Amino acid sequence: MKNLFITVVLFLISSMSIACPTCEKAQPKIFRGITHGAGPDSNWDYLIIGCTAIIVLYCGYITVSRLIKPNEMNKEHIKNAFLN
Incomplete structure (x- = not known):
């Protein structure tokens, strides 16, 4: 299902x-x-789309990497609660 x-x-x-x-x-x-x-109306639109795509991909990478390996040693940290 x-x-x-x-x-x-x-x-x-x-x-x-x-x-x-x-x-x-x-x-x-x-x-x-x-x-x-x-x-797109001009070449500036392509530049804006490209910069936005780079920012979104970078933020996605950082988010996933921090969820996988939070680098927090405290066992009561919120990230560890999410991962467990």
């Missing part, structure tokens, strides 16, 4: 992320078929 639920959720998420034909025509070649709405 759990596997079925996960499969259905992943299918719904993937089907919602595909762009419609109208939006696909408005997008530049690199984003065609994966995003909705108007495409």
Whole structure:
């Protein structure tokens, strides 16, 4: 039952992320078929998207690394309660 639920959720998420034909025509070649709405207006938009992606990936990496190895020796620390 759990596997079925996960499969259905992943299918719904993937089907919602595909762009419609109208939006696909408005997008530049690199984003065609994966995003909705108007495409980037200038090269600054690509720079902003790139910087944002780098920040998000870095924050995700730091979050996961601190959850896996919290570097706290106190056994009553909140991170250890979460991991146990």
